Amino acid sequence: WEKRFEARKWLYQTPVDILIKASNGASDFGNKFGQPLIVGSVLTFEHQEGDQNLGYDKVIMQAGGIGYGKLDQALKKTPSAGDDIIVMGGDNYRIGMGGAAVSSSDTGALDSGLELNAVQRSNPEMQKRAANAIRGLVESEHNPIKSIHDHGAGGHLNCLSELVEETGGTIDVDALPVGDPTLSRKELIGNESQERMGLVMESKDTPILEEIAARERAPLYKVGKVTGDNKFTFSEKDGRSPMDLALEDMFGSSPKTIMDDTTITRKYQEISYDENQLESYIDQVLRLEAVACKDWLTNKVDRCVTGRVAKQQTCGELQLPLNNVGVMAMDYNGKNGVATTIGHAPVAALIDPAAGSRNAIAEALTNLVFAPLEKGLKGVSLSANWMWPCNNPGEDARLYAAVEAVSDFAIALEINIPTGKDSLSMKQKYPDMDVLAPGTVIISTVGTCDDITNIVEPVLQRDYNAPIYYINMSGSAHQLGGSSFAQTQGKIGSKCPDIVEVSAFAKAFTAIQSLIKSGKVLAGHDVASGGLITTLLEMCFPSQNVGMKLSLKELGDNLVKILFSENAGIVLQATDSSIERELTASGISFYKIGTATDKAILEIDGHQTDINKARDAWYETSHLLDRQQSGIEKADERFKNYKQQPLQFEFPSQFDGKLPEIPAKRIKAAVIREKGSNSEREMARAMYLAGFEVLDVHMTDLISGRANLEDVQFIAAVGGFSNSDVLGSAKGWAGAFLYNEKANKALKGFFARPDTMSIGVCNGCQLFVELGLINPDHDEKPKMLHNDSGKFECNFTSVEIAENNSIMLKSLAGSKLGIWAAHGEGKFQLPMDRSAYQIPATYGYKGYPANPNGSDYNAAMLNSEDGRHLVMMPHLERSTFPWNWAYYPGDRKNDMVTPWLEAFVNAREWLEKK
Secondary structure, eight states, X not given: OHHHHHHOHHHHHOOSSOOOEETTTOHHHHHHHOOEEEETTEEEEOOOTTOOOOSOOOOBOOOOOOOOOOGGGSSOOOOOTTOEEEEESOOBOSTTSSHHHHTTSOBTSSOHHHHHHTSOOOOHHHXXXXXXXXXXXXXXSSOOEEEEEEOOTTHHHHHXXXXXXXXXXEEEGGGSOBSOTTOOHHHHHTOOOSSXXXXXXXXXXXXXXXXXXXXXXXXXXXXXXXXXXXXXXXXXTTSOOSEEEEXXXXXXXOOOBOOXXXXXXXXXXXXXOOGGGHXXXXXXXXXSXXXXXXXXXXXXXXXXXXXXXXXXXEEXXXXXXXXXXXXXXXXXXXXXXXXXXXXXXXXXXXXXXHHHHHHHHHHHHHHHTTSOBTTGGGGOEEEEEEEOBOSSTTHHHHHHHHHHHHHHHHHHHTOEEEEEEEEOBOEEEOSSOEEEOOOEEEEEEEEEESOTTOOOOSOOOSOTTSEEEEEETTOSOXXXXXXXXXXXXXXXXXXXXXXXXXXXXXXXXXXXXXXXXXXXXXXXEEEOTTOHHHHHHHHHTTSSSOEEEEOOGGGOSOHHHHHHOOOSEEEEEESSTTHHHHHHHTTOOOEEEEEEESSSEEEETTEEEEHHHHHHHHHHHHHHHHHHHHOHHHHHHHHHHTTSOOOOOBOOTTOOOOOOOOOSSOEEEEEEEOTTBOOHHHHHHHHHHTTEEEEEEEHHHHHHTSOOSTTOSEXXXXXXXXGGGTTSTTHHHHHHHHTOHHHHHHHHHHHHSTTOEEEEETHHHHHHHHTTOSSTTOSSOOEEEOOTTSSOEEEEEEEEEOSOOOTTTGGGTTOXXXXXXXXXXXXXXXXXXXXXXXXOEEESSSSTXXXXXXXXXXXSEEEOTTSOEEEESSBGGGGSSGGGSSSOOTTOTTOSSOTHHHHHHHHHHXXXXX
């Protein structure tokens, strides 16, 4: 203990909101340094007379996400008396009341109505509208926002008070947004709906934001003034004040709390097994939900939005969700990005909370290592999310041990934990029993990736001379405790893996990073849930007709322990054996275990596992879950086709992968968006790269007459969820054109001109189809319907471009290209014969999921009879760069852009002739 405090760093890096007084023999600690005490999220130490004053009296925890911002806008300014206090976002409703308080109570302990009301309301479209308005100031030459805060726990009370905690302020209760007039004052000021932001700015600057907010349809409320009287007051017109407190009473020291607990030692049964049952064990582990395919989850969330997604879950020609690192590009220009991963080990933590916590960090880092990091391990930051059933015998002491282990491990690795949160009431109460969740820390990582084009995936390459290596980064013997295998046997186990030597772990991380940056790693995967056997099989799953021939004899003679233990580790496929010199020079133990083969067989010292059968077993759990959301018919079709629809491409012969030459004078184009649009920036970037001058046109611009499209020759209606699509696919957006005179006139005038072109993508496609702009002469026009699966579908698929008369796509005829699709209502219902439609592109395979929606005639795109107007459900604008693609041909490493940019170049060149 004394040594820890002498290090002092510990105080800065303690990643939790709570430390407890543990009755486990730590009396020397208590006598010399005082007991650790908790006040909310502030850790303080109560010193006895004569104790050494360490000079650090608190550690502040804060929750946060990942991202980046401008350095010159990183610090909040102190508000001044007279400044406006502003709330942006949605109305207050009863839902979202007391979420912060209820989350600290055992589920089932309170009235069910209270718990339901505590579910915090969130409106993504409203969040986007508010974010767009704020971004307008952030990206201007001068950002007038002095201070800004999100709404979360505590609602207006917390958000607005923290804005003025240095000065004081008065809030007009009657100015707060109200959606439910029956709300009490308590419910109103404490409402936790999360689609809102609070901010402070000088009153002279407020009109700027009001103008931007009106354009973005982002509700804005001036709710109060900064006073400078060091009081925080909610006032009403009749003179009443539901709350009137001095700031020192709100932000001063809270009462100190000491929690006592006793260490309880629990012993779990050893795991018995029969090595002759190896195939049965493999099948059982692969079907376990923690190990099995997560396709049922990943295919229903948008994994390509913004066009800056450099790495997401799916990989390989079969597009299976196996990537464990996510990377977002910083921008559309360079190669820098932000990488993130997660890790946890709840069952191992049952055996040893300290080891479980170290394993959680290790898993997160062995996932992160495959993204080349700008500053290596020292550039990594962690977030610790504590999930623990506190206030139950022995659990607080276990939490203490877990926190101590995380702190020590992070310090030893020389990485920081600047943020985190806790949910310390992980217990469900029933009339006859209580169910406790296993205590765990969920670790999130973040680091700057300096080359988003060089992220290693768990996709075994068909290089049959490339050696495969195994590195046990835990440094400990293989143990089955806390493993998925143990779970399949109905056991926990008596001993779990741990990280024995921290310095060796750090050296291995650094060495692997160096190998990746030097281009010597072809494929790689971490060892975690399911153990080494799962890692090896998963590297084979994303491809057809590929396998491994391995020998694991050097690792020991207990094959079950070797294959199923979840010791933190890595499997690499290297370009050649020269990496051995670098690993040896770094003092890292490694094992050369074999090579890839051209047969779908995993052979380990003569024992063979059929990879195709193993893949189906691994996918089966996802299939059964998918039946509950997509229906039996579509889920069964997906299960049948997922391994029979490999991505195959045919690039245009004229395509060289270079950026196009830009003309001296750019033709004007416009991106048209509505509230809820979310694809405007990637579309604008693609159009700009193709040589257009791109204007941002919001529907409010057209409705008000600020824009009329008269000087624009090319328009793009973009993707998203206009009006949240509550009326159906883009019907609300279409109504904005149909029932607003100026917007209607502008659009009709644009389409009537012979020197114009347009493209509608996703929501924009739905818009143009709803307005009848693609087939205006048809008596029975096409419609956009819900996907056959009945849910949102996102996948990286392919389209075949036929001989066509589309101006944008004509030069791409005969090609077959990868493309992102992300939509819920993407089914083209085409009531007439196929010959009545211009269908320039169809999905690469007719069946689901390659065709994600079930469109008639397998249509992915339609164009007008004259070829000037094009609509599509897939997102070509999110597929502009090779790193956008979830699977790009390995022999095209020098491409700067993909063939999709040629479509925009074709449009610009045609318009130049007009």
